[in-house]
Amino acid sequence: MSGSVTLxxxxxxxxxYVAATAGFVFLVAPILAIxxxxxxxxxxxxxxxxxxxxRWYENFFFSGTWMFSIRNSLIIGVCAALIAxxxxxxxxxxxxxxxxxxxxxxxxxxxxxxIVPIVIYSVGLYFYxxxxxxxxxxxxxxxxxxVLGAPFVLITVGATLSGFDRTLIRAGQxxxxxxxxVARHVVFPLIAPGVVFGGLFAFAxxxxxxxxxxxxxxxxxxxxxxxxxxxxxxxISPTIAAAATIMIVLAILLLVTAELLRRRSAKxxxx
Amino acid sequence: xxxxxxxxxxxxxxxxxxxxxxxxxxxxxxxxLVLPLILFVLAFFAAPIIGMLERAVVDxxxxxxxxxxxxxxxxxxxxxAEVPGEEVFAVLGPxxxxxxxxxxxxGVARRLNYDLDGGRSLVMxxxxxxxxxxxxxxxxxxxxxxxxxxxxxxxxxxxxxxxAGPVTxxxxxxxxxxxxxxxxxIASVPRERAIYLQIYGRTFAIALSVTLLCLAIGFPIAYLxxxxxxxRANLLLILVLLPFWxxxxxxxxxWVVVLQEQGLVNQMLQFLQVTDRPIRLVYNRTGVIISxxxxxxxxxxxxxxxxxxxxxxxxxxxxxxxGAPPxxxxxxxxxxxxxxxxxxxxxxxxxxxxxxxxxxxxxxxxSDQMVSYYIAFYTTDTVNWGLAGALGAGLLAATxxxxxxxxxxxxxVRGVM
Numbered sequence: 067m068s069g070s071v072t073l074x075x076x077x078x079x080x081x082x083y084v085a086a087t088a089g090f091v092f093l094v095a096p097i098l099a100i101x102x103x104x105x106x107x108x109x110x111x112x113x114x115x116x117x118x119x120x121r122w123y124e125n126f127f128f129s130g131t132w133m134f135s136i137r138n139s140l141i142i143g144v145c146a147a148l149i150a151x152x153x154x155x156x157x158x159x160x161x162x163x164x165x166x167x168x169x170x171x172x173x174x175x176x177x178x179x180x181i182v183p184i185v186i187y188s189v190g191l192y193f194y195x196x197x198x199x200x201x202x203x204x205x206x207x208x209x210x211x212x213v214l215g216a217p218f219v220l221i222t223v224g225a226t227l228s229g230f231d232r233t234l235i236r237a238g239q240x241x242x243x244x245x246x247x248v249a250r251h252v253v254f255p256l257i258a259p260g261v262v263f264g265g266l267f268a269f270a271x272x273x274x275x276x277x278x279x280x281x282x283x284x285x286x287x288x289x290x291x292x293x294x295x296x297x298x299x300x301x302i303s304p305t306i307a308a309a310a311t312i313m314i315v316l317a318i319l320l321l322v323t324a325e326l327l328r329r330r331s332a333k334x335x336x337x
Numbered sequence: 338x339x340x341x342x343x344x345x346x347x348x349x350x351x352x353x354x355x356x357x358x359x360x361x362x363x364x365x366x367x368x369x370l371v372l373p374l375i376l377f378v379l380a381f382f383a384a385p386i387i388g389m390l391e392r393a394v395v396d397x398x399x400x401x402x403x404x405x406x407x408x409x410x411x412x413x414x415x416x417x418a419e420v421p422g423e424e425v426f427a428v429l430g431p432x433x434x435x436x437x438x439x440x441x442x443x444g445v446a447r448r449l450n451y452d453l454d455g456g457r458s459l460v461m462x463x464x465x466x467x468x469x470x471x472x473x474x475x476x477x478x479x480x481x482x483x484x485x486x487x488x489x490x491x492x493x494x495x496x497x498x499x500x501a502g503p504v505t506x507x508x509x510x511x512x513x514x515x516x517x518x519x520x521x522x523i524a525s526v527p528r529e530r531a532i533y534l535q536i537y538g539r540t541f542a543i544a545l546s547v548t549l550l551c552l553a554i555g556f557p558i559a560y561l562x563x564x565x566x567x568x569r570a571n572l573l574l575i576l577v578l579l580p581f582w583x584x585x586x587x588x589x590x591x592w593v594v595v596l597q598e599q600g601l602v603n604q605m606l607q608f609l610q611v612t613d614r615p616i617r618l619v620y621n622r623t624g625v626i627i628s629x630x631x632x633x634x635x636x637x638x639x640x641x642x643x644x645x646x647x648x649x650x651x652x653x654x655x656x657x658x659x660g661a662p663p664x665x666x667x668x669x670x671x672x673x674x675x676x677x678x679x680x681x682x683x684x685x686x687x688x689x690x691x692x693x694x695x696x697x698x699x700x701x702x703x704s705d706q707m708v709s710y711y712i713a714f715y716t717t718d719t720v721n722w723g724l725a726g727a728l729g730a731g732l733l734a735a736t737x738x739x740x741x742x743x744x745x746x747x748x749x750v751r752g753v754m
Binding site: 072074075078082083085086088089090092093094095096097099100103110111112113149153154156157159160161163164165166172174175176178179181182183184185186187188189190191192193194195209210212213216220245270273274276277280281291294295297298299302306307310313314317318320321324 | 363364366367368369370371372373374375377378381382383384385386387388389392554555557558560561573575576577578579580582583584585586587588589590591592593594595597599600601604631634635662663664688691692694695698699709712713716717722725729732733736737740744
């Protein structure tokens, strides 16, 4: 069998490797290409580099507008992720605990924010928030981003729970624990990685969301992606490259954390 | 003996009842845990969207400013005369004046302007002049026609009839380049106003191109990942997940930089002597399709990879040992097995691509904007909310329809990730 590798098969394998390598280059190269340009000592975002400098990072960290946007992003992202985590985790536990009529429909409804185009949602909020004076407020954006993040918590916690041994709950109850004690000492430690993972996901969703900010944010709610949006549209400067590099580093940190959490929860499930 | 035989069923019944009660309590407790999120999503997601869709069919501007005119227009027998007589003008005249003083005429003017070229100035000029009349004219029809002869044209009255409210299909029909004409039937709009089917067509075309490109680039990547041992596949998977976790705006900025005239791609093409002058790759359709393909590629690779992992290699080996040439074995044995992954990935990418806004807005030109762009544009720039709602309804319907197909394919919740 192994001796019967024909020439066509070899050609096919080479074609596969070349195509896949080209695909990987396409995925990663543009993201990595912007990083060196953030250290380039020149006004233009072009290669070859004209020498190294940190002044674009200086521009970034000492500029009032960029720092203000980071602060806004953190406030909105953290609050939205917290709301999404609490509501999403409770709902995931409820959906897992028991069958009730219409459960499939409820699940589909709760995942809808992931599917509906964000422009439609944002325009809806544009009208809906106006009479409540929630347009151009932090609270408005926090609520909007919490809605967008909650489905991700629902999915990650749901996935963790699907590998959860239900007899552990009965064991806890039979030993005389109250439902709250069971939740605190049995359920929560086991699903904690899923909750944190979901929360990170919700935070990442808020950190990259810009359409809601464009439509219902005011000048006081300019977030990091909103600032980048204007930067790219008006005049793409090396400071944008610095901001992009910082966000890529953040993305790598999130990716690593998520991967560690996934491994931990996989170990818990198998152990 | 008699007592126990009666107690047995009774105890069983009460046990059954208390079990049922416990089961009901359990269900209720489970539901109560889900309830907060249901209420949250209802209040801050479903309600705003329903409110937006409502704007596509609600039409109250004219009715609120000119209530009696709206009634008169509905009561008039239009088969008799396309321009009504004094009885309608006699109602319109005083309401023109009063709406000018109450500042509600501007709303009617804006609404008629959506439908009728110059509708805004027609309403505002007439209302201003009528409000300044010293005394009630003996014949309103003649007086109004003297101020603005366009009140004598059938087109003006057709537009007023379409705006008489309280509900309308005007905006929904407009998004498919149709309108109601004088006799109430549906017809195409004049050529210069027929732009929306083209926008929908462009949106579908871009989404389809991006989906096919994602499939073409994603398939070999997923295939390679699935054929490698797990630890090496996991390492390569990082190259897929890194772009997935990198914010959209960073990736868009990266593409603007790489594709610009002095960017890396153009430098490389010139170095390889493919071209001697920079090619325009950004702020046009090419740029939009390249960057959207990059953004959506992980959504194709991940479901494809998930399905390919489950395909046992011995089917292909069996086909080969039975004498099938490699390509035939691939086409007739492998592809049918990974078809669910191809379908799921393609529909997912297509759904997300349909609603895209940011990437075309930043990397595209004026003729590369998709439906989402116009929804935002009509909301914030031209304040034509009915049209924004109607375009939103179309986009939402397409999205939900495709999502239903998608969840049938992958079985709901678990397939989304």
